[in-house]
Every structure is written in structure tokens, then in C-alpha cells.
Amino acid sequence: MTAPTLILPERSRAVASDLRAAIGAHKVKDDYSTLTAYAVDASIYRMEPKAVVLVESEEDIAATVRYAVERGIPLTPRAAGTNLTGSAIGSGIILDVSRLNRILEVNREEHWARIQPGIVLAELNRQLGRQGLLFGPDPSSGDMCKLGGMLANNSSGPHTLRYGAVKDNVAALRVCLQSGDWLDAKAYGLDDPVCTNLLKAHRPLHDLRSLLQDHAALIAQKRPTVSKNSCGYNLFGLADGIARGCFDLPKLFVGSEGTLGLFSEATIRLVEKPCATLTALIHFHRLEDVGDAVPKLLELSPSALEVMDANTLNLIGRAKHGIPSDAAATLLVELDGDVVGSDLRAQAERMIDISRRYRLASDPVIAFDPEQREQLWKARKALYPTLYRFDPKKKPINFVDDVVVPAERISELIRYLEEFFAGQRVPVAIFGHIGNGNAHIIPLLDVNDHDDFQKMVQGYHEIHKTVLSRFGGSICGEHGDGRVRAEYVKTMFGPELYDLFVRVKQSFDPTGVLNPGIKISDRSFTEHIDHVRLSKPCATCAKCNAVCPVYDVFQSEDMSSRGWFEIVTDKNYSYLNSKRVVEACLNCKSCRTACPAGVDVSQLILDRRAENPNEMAGIIFRFHAQTARFEQFLKFLARFQSLWDRPMVRRFLDRLTKPFMHRLAETARLSPQLVLPRLALRHLRDRYPELIPHAGKTAHAPVAYFHGCAANYFDDGVGDAVIAVLRKHGVEPDLPPQRCSGTPIETYGHRALAKEGARVNLASMAGYEKVVTGCASCTLMLKDYPTLFAGEPEQAVAQALAKRVTHISEFVAQSPVKPAMAGSQATKCKVAYHSSCHLRAAGVTKEPRAILAGLPGVDYVEMPDADRCAGGAGTYLVKDFETSQRIVERKRKAVGESGAEVVATSCPACMIQLRTGLQGAAEVKHVAQLIQEAYEAADGQ
Numbered sequence: 001m002t003a004p005t006l007i008l009p010e011r012s013r014a015v016a017s018d019l020r021a022a023i024g025a026h027k028v029k030d031d032y033s034t035l036t037a038y039a040v041d042a043s044i045y046r047m048e049p050k051a052v053v054l055v056e057s058e059e060d061i062a063a064t065v066r067y068a069v070e071r072g073i074p075l076t077p078r079a080a081g082t083n084l085t086g087s088a089i090g091s092g093i094i095l096d097v098s099r100l101n102r103i104l105e106v107n108r109e110e111h112w113a114r115i116q117p118g119i120v121l122a123e124l125n126r127q128l129g130r131q132g133l134l135f136g137p138d139p140s141s142g143d144m145c146k147l148g149g150m151l152a153n154n155s156s157g158p159h160t161l162r163y164g165a166v167k168d169n170v171a172a173l174r175v176c177l178q179s180g181d182w183l184d185a186k187a188y189g190l191d192d193p194v195c196t197n198l199l200k201a202h203r204p205l206h207d208l209r210s211l212l213q214d215h216a217a218l219i220a221q222k223r224p225t226v227s228k229n230s231c232g233y234n235l236f237g238l239a240d241g242i243a244r245g246c247f248d249l250p251k252l253f254v255g256s257e258g259t260l261g262l263f264s265e266a267t268i269r270l271v272e273k274p275c276a277t278l279t280a281l282i283h284f285h286r287l288e289d290v291g292d293a294v295p296k297l298l299e300l301s302p303s304a305l306e307v308m309d310a311n312t313l314n315l316i317g318r319a320k321h322g323i324p325s326d327a328a329a330t331l332l333v334e335l336d337g338d339v340v341g342s343d344l345r346a347q348a349e350r351m352i353d354i355s356r357r358y359r360l361a362s363d364p365v366i367a368f369d370p371e372q373r374e375q376l377w378k379a380r381k382a383l384y385p386t387l388y389r390f391d392p393k394k395k396p397i398n399f400v401d402d403v404v405v406p407a408e409r410i411s412e413l414i415r416y417l418e419e420f421f422a423g424q425r426v427p428v429a430i431f432g433h434i435g436n437g438n439a440h441i442i443p444l445l446d447v448n449d450h451d452d453f454q455k456m457v458q459g460y461h462e463i464h465k466t467v468l469s470r471f472g473g474s475i476c477g478e479h480g481d482g483r484v485r486a487e488y489v490k491t492m493f494g495p496e497l498y499d500l501f502v503r504v505k506q507s508f509d510p511t512g513v514l515n516p517g518i519k520i521s522d523r524s525f526t527e528h529i530d531h532v533r534l535s536k537p538c539a540t541c542a543k544c545n546a547v548c549p550v551y552d553v554f555q556s557e558d559m560s561s562r563g564w565f566e567i568v569t570d571k572n573y574s575y576l577n578s579k580r581v582v583e584a585c586l587n588c589k590s591c592r593t594a595c596p597a598g599v600d601v602s603q604l605i606l607d608r609r610a611e612n613p614n615e616m617a618g619i620i621f622r623f624h625a626q627t628a629r630f631e632q633f634l635k636f637l638a639r640f641q642s643l644w645d646r647p648m649v650r651r652f653l654d655r656l657t658k659p660f661m662h663r664l665a666e667t668a669r670l671s672p673q674l675v676l677p678r679l680a681l682r683h684l685r686d687r688y689p690e691l692i693p694h695a696g697k698t699a700h701a702p703v704a705y706f707h708g709c710a711a712n713y714f715d716d717g718v719g720d721a722v723i724a725v726l727r728k729h730g731v732e733p734d735l736p737p738q739r740c741s742g743t744p745i746e747t748y749g750h751r752a753l754a755k756e757g758a759r760v761n762l763a764s765m766a767g768y769e770k771v772v773t774g775c776a777s778c779t780l781m782l783k784d785y786p787t788l789f790a791g792e793p794e795q796a797v798a799q800a801l802a803k804r805v806t807h808i809s810e811f812v813a814q815s816p817v818k819p820a821m822a823g824s825q826a827t828k829c830k831v832a833y834h835s836s837c838h839l840r841a842a843g844v845t846k847e848p849r850a851i852l853a854g855l856p857g858v859d860y861v862e863m864p865d866a867d868r869c870a871g872g873a874g875t876y877l878v879k880d881f882e883t884s885q886r887i888v889e890r891k892r893k894a895v896g897e898s899g900a901e902v903v904a905t906s907c908p909a910c911m912i913q914l915r916t917g918l919q920g921a922a923e924v925k926h927v928a929q930l931i932q933e934a935y936e937a938a939d940g941q
């Protein structure tokens with residue numbers, strides 16, 4: 001069945017405006033940025049749509065479906081766009097379900113829940129986890145993929161061994177059929193009158209029932225014999241249902257990849273969260289032993305059993321992950337305990353006994369501790385995008401990525417593949433769910449090189465053929481057929497069964513508008529490959545979207561980190577056609593911290609802003625650079641703050657400053673709700689004259705305190721606390737002359753001005769053994785000066801400074817001096833930590849937490865979303881106050897959930913944002929202030 005080309009050009013122009021009229025203007029987009037961002041998913045393909053619809057209700061879905069059918073326009077449902085097969089991109093309308101992201105109902109006793117399709121798996125399990133529940137299927141993309149995509153792909157993951165795939169965990173679906181009618185797809189008893197009525201009401205169901213009956217023998221004969229399969233339509237699951245006397249409709253729709261209907265809701269089955277878990281790494285010296293060990297390890301009923309071959313270990317870096325140089329393959333084994341107080345030690349012993357029968361490259365590594373276990377999984381889950389770091393040209397290409405063979409033959413498969421790719425001289429990573437015999441095969445190729453392209457085509461056919469003929473396997477275990485495997489579905493099942501698939505598709509989608517080109521299509525897998533993108537460094541994996549605060553709020557790909565990478569690197573990009581999105585980034589750097597491929601989207605955006613510096617910001621920052629005049633002005637404002645910082649006056653000021661603010665950004669304003677810090681009448685430098693090094697002084701104190709702007713100008717006690725803490729550790733710091741570290745300046749595109757200040761700082765901080773910081777953004781910016789001066793004469797000095805920059809929490813953690821601490825009335829409370837994005841990006845995550853947890857009297861709680869941006873981001877809360885408040889909403893809930901009375905952090909903008917957003921629900925303090933209080937309490941005793 002060929003994917004139809006359905007849109008006539010004169011019609012296409014009207015698509016978005018028609019849809020706007022039908023379902024509302026704010027839900028439909030067709031501007032350049034949106035179409036560019038939605039042209040990709042995590043596959044190797046690119047297709048630009050005509051319009052994107054962000055549905056918010058079942059009515060929106062049905063109206064869009066009806067419109068697409070009536071006009072013959074291809075309609076592609078989309079959730080997170082993390083599929084690896086090209087199934088969430090299309091040439092017509094993209095229907096994004098991300099805004100339908102609520103948990104509608106949870107039944108704790110009966111272990112089920114009704115869920116909308118736009119919820120992210122990690123978020124779903126986080127919320128279910130509060131009730132001790134879990135949705136079992138766990139694709140490695142769980143931090144970013146959404147339920148809708150999981151359902152449509154029949155996803156599974158490492159723990160499928162225990163919990164099965166999605167198809168095994170769905171009780172019902174709400175499906176919008178091509179007619180625009182809604183179907184409650186459940187397992188109906190064949191003699192249930194409801195079933196009879198449904199067959200009468202929906203012709204496709206009637207046809208399906210007859211097809212199953214007429215071709216039962218063929219379906220039984222062609223049933224895959226391996227333990228996992230997501231290729232083709234699941235007529236086998238339906239046939240099983242018929243044998244049990246029911247019409248098990250979810251089995252048809254789960255795994256149908258948006259080609260038969262669209263889901264607005266699913267009733268999913270839940271399991272109890274395990275009470276204890278153990279994760280182990282076993283490094284084998286010989287690949288052959290892995291295949292032998294698997295059946296023996298399976299006797300321990302592991303919940304996960306994963307393999308990484310030698311090449312994969314080389315590619316991800318053995319030293320970095322503590323993997324022995326002579327390991328031929330590594331197994332990752334996980335065991336769960338289901339009873340409270342479960343002790344998995346006995347099972348761990350048995351596992352070690354089994355593995356010792358083989359030649360191991362080192363002793364097995366066993367981790368009970370959640371953090372250690374998370375590290376092991378983190379490397380495994382980020383494998384595919386991490387491979388993007390390997391070579392600037394040769395990229396990991398998913399085209400034979402998901403085969404399944406009998407589990408006990410996995411070593412044989414790996415050996416075959418290693419020999420095949422060695423013959424082609426192509427580096428390849430092979431890893432996957434060995435317990436199910438499901439291997440992910442990711443060769444590294446330059447698809448823009450003719451020879452490599454030919455190798456890809458050859459590998460596609462040869463490997464798939466071998467998996468079918470020699471191993472009796474499946475070409476698709478969990479990723480779906482999409483565009484990449486559609487061409488091979490017929491070969492997998494033979495023409496007769498394929499013909500049944502075509503009949504099912506035609507019956508449910510007679511006009512062929514539902515995700516054409518996907519699953520049932522004879523188009524070559526090489527059509528629509530995105531040659532340009534595959535020469536870029538981004539894997540389009542969407543891990544950055546999962547942490548991007550803007551995406552979290554807007555749930556739209558044009559307002560996301562991955563989307564912005566596409567936009568700002570697109571050949572048709574211009575500041576004018578993309579200003580809306582380029583100016584929306586907070587420069588929080590969360591994307592950079594999360595990206596396994598080493599891409600820094602925030603930097604690319606800063607580069608684009610530097611091409612169009614904001615004029616108004618330039619005026620402000622140039623004034624700011626005239627330190628003496630600027631400080632006089634601030635002191636003047638400080639003197640009268642009690643007059644102007646009143647609700648009435650602030651409202652007036654908000655109106656008065658609008659024209660200036662507007663020149664900063666269309667959304668900028670000085671909202672009266674913004675809780676401003678008290679401006680200092682005497683700046684920090686005025687208060688500590690003894691710490692200011694005299695001009696011309698040659699001998700330095702060993703430690704400089706880079707206080708930055710906020711600690712100097714605000715009367716919030718932060719600068720005093722940092723100095724007091726340093727003094728407690730026997731350090732009398734210098735406060736050398738300093739200019740703004742540069743973060744806010746660069747954010748508005750004034751790179752030259754940022755560099756001017758940076759040069760002053762480089763000179764001023766030279767010669768100090770340590771440069772202590774209290775502010776998260778200053779910490780990161782000083783550490784980032786080598787990037788700011790990349791290729792310039794200052795780079796070497798900048799690198800030297802970067803090594804010496806130490807956040808106050810690192811300083812305290814590393815200090816050999818351990819001053820006495822005590823609890824006081826003020827510190828005896830529940831404290832949570834909000835990890836400022838820039839401090840996280842600077843690599844400082846553990847120290848503040850460890851310090852807070854060790855403070856006497858403090859009941860430290862790790863709050864949910866501690867590592868998510870709070871939306872302050874320097875001056876973002878001025879630039880776009882409304883969005884910043886939408887971002888902080890999630891933080892407010894997290895703080896409430898944790899029960900914290902104090903939220904500790906280390907960034908002045910975060911402090912302002914938290915005080916504004918929490919509205920007094922918890923006190924906000926700098927980490928240094930809490931440390932100082934503990935020292936003072938000890939002094940007072």
C-alpha cells in the first residue's frame with residue numbers, strides 16, 4: 001500500500017486557518033519556527049508539516065480528524081516525538097497530544113488508572129509512586145516519552161522481562177476513529193450485547209471480527225515465536241482473545257502507530273513498586289559465555305537483564321564507567337524484592353556464584369544504593385545519544401535497531417553482527433534487552449558518504465533477512481515499524497498475512513489519512529532521510545526537552561530545547577522569523593547538563609542573540625559598567641525603597657516603565673507581584689573595607705571572594721554569610737575589584753560588553769589560589785570564561801581561573817577545618833534544597849545537599865523536582881514575568897509536597913523567584929546563611 005500524496009497545494013495554504021476557525025486560534029500553529037521544530041522526531045527522517053494542532057480536548061481531536069478526512073490531509077498523532085522510526089512526523093497535520101497530560105483516576109485497590117496520552121512516563125510513575133504503584137513498561141526514553149507514544153508503539157524496555165510490554169498492561173482505550181466517532185476499546189465478551197452493538201455500529205470492527213475468524217489458521221501459522229514483537233498489527237493478540245471468548249480490542253490499537261485511530265485516554269494496569277532492588281554489572285571476558293550464562297541468570301527471575309557488547313563499551317568509554325579493558329561484554333542484571341524488608345543478599349550471592357563459573361574481566365559490581373544504581377542505568381539509558389560524541393561525521397543510525405532472536409542465541413547474533421560490521425569496516429554498538437533476546441544494533445555511518453550509504457542499505461536487507469531466516473526472529477521488538485521498517489513488514493510475515501494487515505488498515509482508514517507511510521507502506525526506508533541533520537551534532541533524542549522549563553510550560557516543540565536546536569541551525573533561520581522562540585530561552589543551561597551528546601543549545605541561542613543585541617539592555621548594561629555612577633544610583637533607590645516599593649506605587653511604576661520595558665522584550669515588565677530584595681544602603685564592599693585590597697598591593701590573600709552584583713547590592717545577608725563562613729574556616733578573603741560576571745549581559749546579546757567585564761575580572765582574580773563564589777550564575781560564568789574567549793589570547797588565563805573557581809559549598813566540603821556547629825531555633829526545621837540550574841551546570845550538586853543534611857537540627861528532605869529550573873534565570877522574571885510564574889508553579893507544588901519550611905539555594909535570582917512564587921509558603925535562604933546560622937548557634941552555646 002503506497003502512502004498517498006493527498007494535499008493539493010491550493011488547499012494546503014488554508015489548512016491552518018481552517019483549523020483555527022474550527023478549534024481555536026491558540027491551538028493551531030503554522031509559522032516557520034513551529035513547522036521547523038515539528039519536522040523531526042528522534043529518527044533519521046525529516047518531513048515538514050503544514051500545520052500543528054495542540055489539542056486540549058476530545059472535541060479538538062475529533063474535529064481535527066474530521067477535517068483531515070474531509071480534505072484528504074495526512075494526519076499524524078504525536079506525543080513526545082522520541083520514536084526512532086519517523087512515525088511522529090508527516091507532511092500534513094501534526095496532532096500533538098502533549099497538553100492532554102492528566103491522571104484522571106487511580107484505583108489503588110484494583111491497580112489501575114485512567115490516564116491521558118500526553119503525560120511523560122517518568123512523571124506518571126512519580127505520581128503513582130506516591131501510592132506505591134508503578135506502570136511497568138519502561139522504555140529507556142522514560143524521562144521524555146509520553147504515554148500516547150508508548151501505547152501506539154507498544155513500547156517496552158529493560159523491565160519487560162518482569163512486567164511485559166505496553167500491550168500486556170492496557171485494559172481499555174478511548175479511540176477516535178477515522179469517522180470522528182469515539183470507541184471505548186476494551187476486551188468485550190463475544191456474547192456480550194455491547195459487543196454485538198459495537199459490531200453493528202462500527203463497520204471496521206465487524207470486518208475485523210470476520211477477518212480473524214476467516215483467517216485464524218494463517219494467523220496462528222505466522223505468529224512470531226520470539227518473546228517480543230511489535231512488527232505489523234497484533235492480530236495474534238486478537239486471535240488469543242477470540243480463543244478466550246473475547247474481542248480484545250486494545251490488542252489491535254496498541255502498537256498501531258497512529259495508523260488506525262487516535263487515543264485520548266487509556267486505562268492502564270499497575271503493579272506494586274518493588275520494596276528493594278539490586279543492580280549488578282557483570283563483565284565477561286568471552287562473548288560466548290554471555291549466551292551460556294543468560295538462561296542460568298534467568299532462573300533467578302531478574303526484573304531486567306541487559307547486555308552491552310565490547311564495541312559499545314569502547315564507544316561509551318570504558319575508563320569513564322569503570323569497565324575493564326578486556327571485557328568482551330557486560331551484563332546489567334536487576335533483581336527486585338517485593339516484600340517490605342526484602343533482603344536480596346542471598347540472591348546476589350547466587351548471581352555471583354553463577355557468574356564465577358565464567359571467566360570474568362573483574363569482580364561483579366553490586367549496587368543496592370539508589371544513587372549508585374541510577375548511575376549504572378544512566379549510562380545504559382543514554383547510550384544511543386551518547387554515541388553522537390564519537391565522531392563529527394559518523395553518526396549512530398537507527399535502521400536495524402530493534403531485532404529479536406531467541407534469548408539463548410544472543411551471543412551467536414552478536415558474533416554474527418560483529419563479523420558482519422567488521423567486514424563492512426563499520427563501527428557498531430550492540431546492546432539491548434538480552435533477557436528477551438531483543439538487540440539494539442546501532443552502526444555509526446556517514447549517510448552523506450556514498451559508500452556508507454550503500455553499506456546502510458546492504459546492512460538493512462542482510463541483517464533483517466538473517467534475523468528472520470537463520471534465527472527465526474522478529475525485525476521489531478519495541479521501537480515500532482514506522483517509516484524505517486514498513487518496507488520489510490511484508491517480508492517478515494509473508495504476502496498473505498501482510499494482505500490482512502492492508503485490509504485492516506483500509507477498513508479502519510479508507511481514505512488513508514491516518515499517519516500514511518507508517519507501518520503499512522511499500523515506500524523505501526531511504527525516503528525522507530534527513531541528510532543535513534545527520535551531519536549535525538544533535539541526536540534529536542529530546543532528553544533536553546525533558547528538563548527545559550519552557551517546554552514544560554508550553555508543551556509545544558517550537559518552545560523547546562530540541563526544537564530550538566532545529567530552528568537556530570536551520571538554513572532558513574533568521575532572527576526575524578524566529579525572534580519569538582530565540583528570545584524565549586531562559587539560558588538556564590539545564591539542556592546542556594542533560595544532553596548526552598554534548599550539545600549546548602543555550603550557547604547556540606546566545607550565539608544567535610549576539611547577532612542581534614538588545615538595544616535597551618545595552619544602555620542599561622553600559623550604565624551598569626560605570627560602577628561608581630551606577631552604585632550611587634542604586635543607593636539613591638535604596639534610600640527611598642520604603643516609598644516606592646509599596647503595592648500602589650509598584651502598580652504605578654509597572655505602568656510607567658512599560659515603554660522602557662517593552663524595548664527590553666515585548667513581555668517585559670516590572671510586575672508589582674515581584675518580591676524585590678531590599679537594596680543595600682551600604683554595599684557589601686562598603687561594609688568590609690578591610691577586605692578590599694589596596695590599589696598597587698602586590699601580596700594577595702590566598703582566597704578571593706567573587707561576590708558578584710547581587711551580594712554586593714542587596715541587603716539580604718548572603719554576602720555577609722559567605723564572608724562569615726570563610727572566616728570560620730580561618731580564611732580572611734580579599735574582595736578584589738570586580739565587574740558583573742557577564743551572564744545577564746550575554747543573555748541580552750551583548751557579548752562584547754560581557755567580555756569587557758570578564759577581562760577586568762580575569763586580571764583582578766589572577767594570583768589567587770582560590771576564587772570563592774556564592775552565586776550560582778557567577779560560578780558558572782567564571783568557569784565558562786574559556787568558552788567566552790575561545791580561540792582568543794585570554795583563553796589560557798580563563799582556563800587557569802576556571803580551575804580555581806570554588807563555590808562556597810565546595811569550599812566548606814573540602815575545607816580541612818571543621819568548625820563546631822549546633823542547631824538553633826531557626827535551623828531546627830525541615831529544609832529542602834533547590835538546585836540552581838547554573839550551579840548544576842557547573843557540576844556542583846552533591847556538596848550543598850551533603851552540607852544541609854549534616855546541619856544539626858535540620859531535617860533535610862530531597863524535594864521532587866529539586867533539579868528543575870524555578871524560572872528566575874537572572875532577569876527572566878522581568879523579561880517574561882507571566883511565563884516565569886507558570887514555571888515556578890511546579891516548584892511551588894514540589895515544595896508543598898516535601899513539607900519543607902525552608903528552601904535553601906545558592907542563586908540570587910532563584911531566591912527572588914522562590915520568594916515571589918512560594919508566596920510565603922516556605923522561607924528561602926542561601927546555603928551559606930544556613931551554615932552561618934549553625935556556626936553561630938555553636939558559638940552561642
Ligand SMILES: Cc1cc2nc3c(=O)[nH]c(=O)nc-3n(C[C@H](O)[C@H](O)[C@H](O)COP(=O)(O)OP(=O)(O)OC[C@H]3O[C@@H](n4cnc5c(N)ncnc54)[C@H](O)[C@@H]3O)c2cc1C
Nearest residue numbers: 079080081082083087139140141146148149152156258263
Ligand atoms: C534514547 C532513546 C531510547 C529509547 N529507548 C526505548 C526503549 O527502551 N524501548 C522502546 O520501546 N522505545 C524506546 N525508544 C523509542 C521511543 O522513545 C518510544 O517508543 C516511546 O514510547 C515513544 O513515545 P513518544 O511519546 O515519544 O511518541 P511519539 O514519538 O510522539 O509517537 C510514537 C508513535 O505514537 C503515535 N501516537 C502518539 N500519540 C498518539 C495518540 N494519542 N494516539 C495515537 N497514536 C499516537 C505517533 O503517531 C507515532 O506513531 C527510545 C528512544 C530514544 C530517543
Ligand code: SF4
Nearest residue numbers: 538539541542544595
Ligand atoms: S540537544 Fe542533546 S539532549 Fe537535546 S535532542 Fe539534541 S542530543 Fe538530545
Ligand code: SF4
Nearest residue numbers: 548585586588589591
Ligand atoms: S537553556 Fe533552559 S530554557 Fe533554554 S533551551 Fe536550555 S533548558 Fe530550555
